[in-house]
Amino acid sequence: MSRNTILREILSDKELMEKYGIKEKDLDKISTSPPFYKDVVETMATIINEKDNHLSDSQIYTRIKNIYKL
Amino acid sequence: MASIINSISFNNFFNYYGNHEDNTYDLEEGVNIIVADNGAGKSKFFNAFLWLFKDQILDSDDKISKSIKDVFVKIISDKAKVETPIRGTVECGIKVEYTFGTRHKFQIIKSFIATRISENITDPQSWQFTPKDVEVNKSDLVIHRYKPIYDEDEKRNIIDKLIKPSFRKYSFLQGEEVDEIIDFTKKSSIEEAVQNLTDIKKYEELVALTEYLKTRAEEDLKTQNKDSDNQNDRLEKAIEEKSNIQKNLEFEGKKLIEFQQTYNDAEHEKNELDKTYANAEKRKELDDKLKDENRKLRTVEKEYEEFLERINGRFYDGNFSWISMGFDNIVSDYKRLNDGFNEERYKKKALLEIEDSPNTYFHLMPVNSPDLVTLGSMIEKEHCYVCDRPAKKDSEPYKYIVKLRDRPKENNNKKSFVKNDLKEFFGNLQINAQPFYNKIGSIRESVNRTRSKEQELNDKIAKLKAKVKSLKDQRKDILVAGSDTENSATAIISQYQGAIKRMENSRIKIDDNLNPRIKKLKTDIKNPENEIESLSNTQNIPKGFVDNFSIAKDLSEATIKAKDRVYEKMITLLETHANKHFQQLISKNELEGGILKFEKSPSGSITFNYIDSKGNIVAGNSEGFQRMKKFSVVMAIISANTTEYNYPLLADAPISAFGEAFTEGFFEATGNVFPQSIILVKELYDVNDDMKLTKLGKRLLKDENVKTMYVNQVTPGAEQIDRVTTKIKLK
Known part of the structure; x- marks a missing residue:
């Protein structure tokens, strides 16, 4: 199962879609590759990608913080 | 891209006497059937793959898998052993050729050399074992020329590519092994299948990771909370409240895990005991009956003995006077x-x-x-x-x-x-003799009465003995049929009932207590979380910290839900596929249509039942039927795979417990599920037929899904030492 499938499956949660304005028609276009048009997508894509790249949890958090420029 | 076995050949391997050229089976994509009577090389054929994948052989004497080096003497053809002179050598091996996709073909050869050092050919001490390196060759399908592979890892990969190790249990099986593959007594059974078929493990890892990221994001958010105004107090209170709820959640979560474990253990114990319990219950019932019947038998036997003793007395007792019988005149x-x-x-x-x-x-x-x-x-x-x-x-x-x-x-x-x-x-x-003489007239009647009584007692004893024997036979059948031991039936019943009670107690705790509490706490925690989120927005906390926490919190929740959804979807998919295959498997039977139902138990395991049209669970079907259900699930695991299943099915005697109608359904279904099936069967063998095939065998021979069919034969009446398997290719 590809990273994209996992990403889409997680982001397909109704509450999440509603809160972050993800449209049903856009769901299929969402990918773990940039460009990311929303932080929530980029965050989840980073989590999936970096997990696959065998980064540790804290290393992944550091990457996430970069998204929010922290 | 599927792995397709093109051929398998044997060199002095068990009854397959001679070199590879003498013993080659060419196989094709689709269904391949090797028909063989007992002792004609089915299990030996299967053993070749066991050697290929695991370096083991299933010893037919004790049904234990053993390392090649421990049983090498048994593996060599007896005829080849006899023909090997002392100090001479004999080579024994197997060779498998398979293609993967449209580009490559592989050849794998496993073999060893045995040197004879003394007379007794069956004694391992008479032979010296010299293993040979596994030989793996690779060829292009265009320019067919094998080139040897030297790298050990690559060799291993090529062997593993034939049937992926994690799928071997579904693709490489022997008879009753299918019962073990889908062992619903183990929670892991279906879960393992789901894990093989989905990325559920990845989702589980992501659940743990997003939870960790949420905690880190929350900690970072707290560090930004420096003000001490009213809103700050509210924020701190919300954080504290959330922390308290979180602690409660963790506490309840731990308890839930404990009770789930208790439920799971009890369920496992109950499932393990299912067969023995049914047997034990039956056994206890039989034991009680036996006890009762034995008591009756003893009473009647005692009555009979006393009766016989009394007969003696009747000769000399003046009331009976039997001694004077015949003295009428x-x-x-x-x-x-x-x-x-x-x-x-x-x-x-x-x-x-x-x-x-x-x-x-x-x-x-x-x-x-x-x-x-x-x-x-x-x-x-x-x-x-x-x-x-x-x-x-x-x-x-x-x-x-x-x-x-x-x-x-x-x-x-x-x-x-x-x-x-x-x-x-x-x-x-x-x-x-006067008193006796007076009775002579009634002696005959008295004797007749006594004889009737004796007959009556004998009949009673015979009936009771027959009943006791029948009960004992039934009891013995239970012990033979099941994996039952001679443990006390009462102990098994009490253990079984104990397990059910523990399951019920845990279920009540989980369903009626912990789950509602956890659900409430999860709802409750949203309030302080939302409060933290909204208050953070109104404070001078940098947006990035707020967004980081907010998104981390939402993603954590969404990942948990996604994991549950994927699992549920796969179970539903498996159920759909299993039912499709099941209907196909039973299509030749006159069975009332029911459905296979997968249900989640409180411990999270999947229960698997056959439900009739009225929704009742149907239990106690024949072994063949039970195996058919499990085959449906195995096939479902294969066909529900989102990508095409790429491995052949190698099965030795998979249909031994089936009736003919099931067997026909099986061949039809397997052809639709596996890209290639190699089925070793004896049920299609008919010694009296010219082609050595049953009617069903002949029907299958004409079936277009069946691509090759061989009949194995051994030298009729030959001693083991001269026994050689020969094959006839029918298709």
Whole structure:
């Protein structure tokens, strides 16, 4: 199962879609590759990608913080 | 891209005597059937793959998988062993060729050399074992020329690519192994399948990771909370409240895990005991009946013994007088015989006396000889009137006349003729036997009554013995059929009921207590979380910290839900596929259509039942039916795979428990699920047929899904040492 499938499956949660304005028609276009048009997508894509790249949890958090420029 | 086995060949491997060229089976994509009677090389064929994948052989003597080096002598063809001279060598091996996709073909050869060092060919001490390196060759499908592979990892990869190790349990199986593959007594059984088929493990890892990221994001958010105004107090309170709820959640979560574990253990124990329990319950029922019947038998046997003892008494007991049976006419007979005897006796006595002294009884004179008076006169006158001659005193005629006169006097000297002591004895007997004699008339009836009673008791004993035997047989069948041991049936029942009670207690705790509480806490925690989120927005906290926390929190929740969704979807998919295959498998049977139902238990395991049209769980079907259900699930695991299943099915005697209708359904279904199936069966073998095939075998031979069919044969009547498997390719 590809990273994209996992990403889409997680982001397909109704509450999440509603809160972050993800449209049903856009769901299929969402990918773990940039460009990311929303932080929530980029965050989840980073989590999936970096997990696959065998980064540790804290290393992944550091990457996430970069998204929010922290 | 599927792996397709093109051929397998044997070199002096078990009964496959001769080199690879003599023992090559060419195989194709689709269904391949090797028909063989017992001992004609089915399991040996299968063992070749066991050697290929695991370096092991299933020892047919004890059904234990053993390392090649431990059983190498058994593997070598006996005929080849006999033909190997002392100090000579014999090579034994297998060779498999397979293609993967459209570009490459691989060849794998496993073999060893055995050197004979002494006479006894079956003794491992008589042979020296020299393993050879596994030989793996690779070829291009365009320019077919094998090139050897030297790298050990690559060799391993090529072997693994034939059937991926994690799928081997679904793709490489022997008979009853299918029961073990889908062992619903183990929670892991379906989960493992789901894990193989989905990325559920990845989702589980992501759940843990997003939870960690949420905690880190929350900690970072807290560090930004520096103000001390009213809103800050509220924020701190919200953080504290959330922290408290979080602690409660963690506490309840731990308890949930504990109870789920208890439920899972109890469920596992119950499932493990299912078969033995059913047996134990039946056994206990039988034991109780046996006890009862044995008690009855003992009572009747005792009654019979006493009855036999009483029979003896009836001979001499005046109330029965059996001793006198047949003596009905004895008195009259005796009287008649006695009279006759006496008459005869007297006759004989008379004759004897006459014989001894005939003159005493007979007058030696002519008829009308003189009487005593005349005789007296004749003596006095000294003259015989009979012959009219003188009879002078003391002369011979005179003495004779005197003798005649004195004749009666000699009769006093009587001689005993025969003893006559018994007259009194029989008389006494008659007197003493009088009470018996009176009963003689009713003896026959009494004996008949006794014989009826004896028959009745014997019938009772025979019936009870038959009943006891039948109960014992049933009990023995249970022990043979199940994996049941001689453990006390009561202990098993009590253990089973204990497991059910623990399951029920845990279920109540989980469903009625912990889950609602956790659900409430999860709802409750959203309030402080939302409060934290909104208050953070109104404070001078940098947006990035707020967004980081907010998104982390939402993603954590969404990941948990996604994981659950994926799992549920796969279970539903498996159920759909299993039912599709099940219907196909039973299509040739006259079975009432029911459905296979997968349901989640409180511990999270999947229960698997056959539900009839009225929604009732159907239990206790035949072994073949049970195996058919499991095959449906195996096939579902294969066909529900989101990518095409790429591995062949290698199955030895998978249909041994099926009826013919199931068997036909099986071949139809397997052809639709696996890209290639190699099925080793004996059920299609008919020794009396010219083609050695049953009718079903012949039907399958014409089936277009069946691409190759071989019939294996062994030298008829040959000793093991001369036994050689030969094959006939029918298709």
